[in-house]
Amino acid sequence: MTTDPSADAPGHLAPAHEGGPVAVSSHKQGVTVVVPAFNEETGIGPTLAEIRGVLQGLGRPWELLVVDDGSTDATAELAREQGAEVVRLPCNRGYGAALKAGIARAGFDLVVITDADTRHKVAEACNG
Numbered sequence: 001m002t003t004d005p006s007a008d009a010p011g012h013l014a015p016a017h018e019g020g021p022v023a024v025s026s027h028k029q030g031v032t033v034v035v036p037a038f039n040e041e042t043g044i045g046p047t048l049a050e051i052r053g054v055l056q057g058l059g060r061p062w063e064l065l066v067v068d069d070g071s072t073d074a075t076a077e078l079a080r081e082q083g084a085e086v087v088r089l090p091c092n093r094g095y096g097a098a099l100k101a102g103i104a105r106a107g108f109d110l111v112v113i114t115d116a117d118t119r120h121k122v123a124e125a126c127n128g
Helices: 044-056 075-081 095-105 122-127
Strands: 028-037 062-069 085-089 108-113
Touching: 028 044, 028 075, 028 095, 044 062, 044 075, 062 075, 062 095, 075 085, 085 095, 095 108
Parallel strands: 028 062, 028 108, 062 085
Antiparallel strands: none
């Protein structure tokens, strides 16, 4: 992730270390998992269940945040049913915009980003 050289200031993204999560210095300690999603109703439930299982075993505070990037299906509703907090973008703005929205909303100092199709394993990021 590219960051501004002034990243040491509170509220800015700190430079990501190779293979590690991004720390946001002005937030409380814990883990925010950001899941950008666009029309993922068929897979969002199992994905969030898997992520929640990993987070519950961490022994630290966490939040699960789905950024619904203008989906026209039931992605947002299903994510809420799975206990995720949902940020809805009014229209499909793309993966980058969804990431930015999720990172901006993150309440904890460690942010893990994964896809709604579980292509990336959250356990590896959180435990690795």
